[in-house]
Amino acid sequence: MRSDCAALLLSLLAGAALAADPEPLLSQSWQFQQRSGPALYASVCAGCHMPEGQGARGAGAYPALKGNARLASAPYVMTMVMRGNKAMPGFAWQMDDEQVLTIVNHVVQRFGPPGSVGLKATDVAALRPQMPRQEPFP
Amino acid sequence: MGRRGGGAGVYAAMSFLGLAEASPAKPAFSLGPAPKGASVLVIGAGVAGLVSALELQRAGYQVQLLEYNDRPGGRSWTLRGGDRYTELGGATQHCQFERGEYLNPGPWRLPYHHHGVLSYCKQLGVPLQPFIQVNHNAYLHSSSAFGGQPQRWRKVQADFQGDVAELLAKVVQQRKLDEPLSDEDRERLLAALRNTGALDSEMRYRGGFAANKRRGTEPAQDDGLHMVSQHEAPRSLHEMLNPEFWARMNESRDFDFQTPLFQPVGGMDAIPKALAKAVGPKIRYRARVTEISQDEQGVVARYEDMDHPGRMLSAKAQWCVCTLPLSILSQVEIRVGEALRDAIQAVPYFAAVKVGLQFKRRFWEEDEAIYGGITTTDLPIMQIGYPNYGFHGRKGVLLGAYTFGTNAHEFAALAPEQRIRETLRLGAQIHPQYPAEYETGMSVAWHRSPFTLGCFGWWTEETRKRHYPAMLKMDGRIILAGEHASLVTAWQEGAVLSARHAVTELHKKAVGA
Numbered sequence: 015m016r017s018d019c020a021a022l023l024l025s026l027l028a029g030a031a032l033a034a035d036p037e038p039l040l041s042q043s044w045q046f047q048q049r050s051g052p053a054l055y056a057s058v059c060a061g062c063h064m065p066e067g068q069g070a071r072g073a074g075a076y077p078a079l080k081g082n083a084r085l086a087s088a089p090y091v092m093t094m095v096m097r098g099n100k101a102m103p104g105f106a107w108q109m110d111d112e113q114v115l116t117i118v119n120h121v122v123q124r125f126g127p128p129g130s131v132g133l134k135a136t137d138v139a140a141l142r143p144q145m146p147r148q149e150p151f152p
Numbered sequence: 153m154g155r156r157g158g159g160a161g162v163y164a165a166m167s168f169l170g171l172a173e174a175s176p177a178k179p180a181f182s183l184g185p186a187p188k189g190a191s192v193l194v195i196g197a198g199v200a201g202l203v204s205a206l207e208l209q210r211a212g213y214q215v216q217l218l219e220y221n222d223r224p225g226g227r228s229w230t231l232r233g234g235d236r237y238t239e240l241g242g243a244t245q246h247c248q249f250e251r252g253e254y255l256n257p258g259p260w261r262l263p264y265h266h267h268g269v270l271s272y273c274k275q276l277g278v279p280l281q282p283f284i285q286v287n288h289n290a291y292l293h294s295s296s297a298f299g300g301q302p303q304r305w306r307k308v309q310a311d312f313q314g315d316v317a318e319l320l321a322k323v324v325q326q327r328k329l330d331e332p333l334s335d336e337d338r339e340r341l342l343a344a345l346r347n348t349g350a351l352d353s354e355m356r357y358r359g360g361f362a363a364n365k366r367r368g369t370e371p372a373q374d375d376g377l378h379m380v381s382q383h384e385a386p387r388s389l390h391e392m393l394n395p396e397f398w399a400r401m402n403e404s405r406d407f408d409f410q411t412p413l414f415q416p417v418g419g420m421d422a423i424p425k426a427l428a429k430a431v432g433p434k435i436r437y438r439a440r441v442t443e444i445s446q447d448e449q450g451v452v453a454r455y456e457d458m459d460h461p462g463r464m465l466s467a468k469a470q471w472c473v474c475t476l477p478l479s480i481l482s483q484v485e486i487r488v489g490e491a492l493r494d495a496i497q498a499v500p501y502f503a504a505v506k507v508g509l510q511f512k513r514r515f516w517e518e519d520e521a522i523y524g525g526i527t528t529t530d531l532p533i534m535q536i537g538y539p540n541y542g543f544h545g546r547k548g549v550l551l552g553a554y555t556f557g558t559n560a561h562e563f564a565a566l567a568p569e570q571r572i573r574e575t576l577r578l579g580a581q582i583h584p585q586y587p588a589e590y591e592t593g594m595s596v597a598w599h600r601s602p603f604t605l606g607c608f609g610w611w612t613e614e615t616r617k618r619h620y621p622a623m624l625k626m627d628g629r630i631i632l633a634g635e636h637a638s639l640v641t642a643w644q645e646g647a648v649l650s651a652r653h654a655v656t657e658l659h660k661k662a663v664g665a
Contacts, residue, residue: 040532040562040574061503061564061599062240070240072602073220073440074480101479101606103500108558146614 051120085126106145111138177268183211196475198226200633202427203651218439224428227258230419239600253549255508256420257596268648276426283413287525294396310367314357315389317349443485479605488627495619501606503560509552511589532559564597571595609636
């Protein structure tokens with residue numbers, strides 16, 4: 015019991031320290047180190063889908079997320095984030111389950127049609143075993 | 153441990169990409185005569201498209217090219233003062249580099265065994281100069297070793313090899329090796345270890361004359377002619393077991409990075425410029441291809457004339473070599489079979505970012521005696537590349553960041569001025585001169601590039617098995633080429649090899665038709 019309390023206290027302290035630290039612009043690992051929805055979006059998604067989810071068009075296009083009807087389905091967004099699609103890389107192995115949950119729900123709530131329903135943590139855990147293992151490098 | 157999954161792995165992968173095989177390209181490549189009146193549409197005027205067009209034209213095919221950019225080369229590209237670059241999202245950077253200074257945002261080096269690309273340099277008279285891959289006076293840097301102080305390559309290498317040789321020598325002397333050695337071989341091995349590690353007569357790595365011969369010394373304080381040699385204590389093995397050090401040193405031993413490597417004098421775009429000149433005025437620039445269809449008669453590509461937005465034109469030929477990156481091609485309506493369509497959609501694009509920084513003076517040469525080469529670091533900038541040209545010039549452009557994967561996605565998401573700010577902030581941990589000497593910079597985040605939407609095709613063993621054979625196979629009148637359709641991904645040699653493969657297959661079919 016005492017050790018449980020100590021562990022809880024430690025995790026609370028760690029959480030407080032995390033909350034106090036600003037989210038990094040650049041991670042110091044292969045894993046993304048941002049934790050909040052807005053920070054994950056700004057670091058992982060905005061490079062292509064753009065800061066306001068407006069997408070972009072050149073020789074090819076990055077689809078807009080803003081007003082995108084497909085975002086009504088959180089499982090669809092989760093699959094995009096984890097597995098990727100066509101030229102879009104999947105990020106399953108650069109984020110833990112909690113980060114996937116956070117970014118998917120952030121994107122759905124921010125850009126999806128009104129009333130879109132977010133994911134549960136168990137949804138991410140259930141999909142993960144189906145992800146082809148993508149080493150940072152072969 | 154921190155980022156070790158990242159940096160060290162990145163380098164391992166970058167070398168894996170080359171598959172450690174010498175390119176089979178032969179200097180003399182020739183298709184033989186084309187059927188009379190045969191025509192080919194080449195889509196994309198990067199290295200793969202230009203080589204395809206040149207070889208087809210030499211064989212007598214009528215060739216036309218469509219290119220999205222207003223220049224040849226694609227990713228084989230050089231930014232100089234006066235250039236303007238607008239990335240996806242609309243941010244425009246105006247390059248203000250001094251005359252003669254440049255940044256190669258894409259490929260920047262040519263291994264000596266990339267025979268295909270080198271053969272075009274030779275044929276077309278593209279002058280080359282050495283690319284300095286290893287500079288023993290550049291740094292190996294880890295923020296978690298030696299208090300974050302950058303270490304000279306020569307010292308880390310000498311100390312690492314010295315300590316390891318000393319340990320191994322002890323084992324050998326104590327006869328603890330499982331492998332039985334004859335007495336003679338044991339003595340020979342000890343001699344080799346002594347020499348390899350620069351050990352003293354007691355088989356210890358303790359600095360002194362033998363070690364200094366390898367690790368070098370810092371400039372003497374006096375006139376340097378007197379016998380007061382420095383005997384700096386070698387570094388501890390513990391700190392050098394940081395993978396940032398051994399992984400980087402070993403990377404340079406990989407086949408792809410063994411010296412000599414080369415770079416075109418004045419910038420990488422000398423290669424596509426020479427190819428485009430040889431091809432002649434057959435390239436239609438600012439053409440955005442939206443649809444590629446084929447039937448028994450030939451191939452038709454529909455494209456938007458970007459000088460007149462919304463105006464759709466079409467180009468026709470009997471055959472087509474399509475070199476669009478898969479990131480673009482997967483969004484183009486293309487009439488091909490299911491296997492090729494699946495392959496086109498199966499390959500994600502890897503992220504990379506380069507940042508070029510111009511400084512008022514070449515402090516790396518003046519203050520630190522670093523002439524060309526690369527410093528590596530576990531910071532998110534990953535590498536600092538020193539210009540391999542213009543030594544002792546007044547100003548200079550450094551490659552301030554060359555970063556991949558996670559950090560590259562993060563850099564891409566920053567505005568260009570933020571990328572510069574972060575690159576300066578991090579690089580100053582290695583070169584404190586940065587803030588005082590910085591003048592101007594440029595960044596290219598490949599996922600923001602309007603013409604590629606990414607850096608290169610990121611194949612895995614699994615996708616290779618499932619989709620690579622279809623990628624190489626001619627589908628009716630269409631065949632793909634580009635680094636993505638090769639085993640040498642991310643290198644221009646891959647583009648050359650795949651172009652030669654594509655035109656060979658096409659030619660076989662055209663002659664047989």
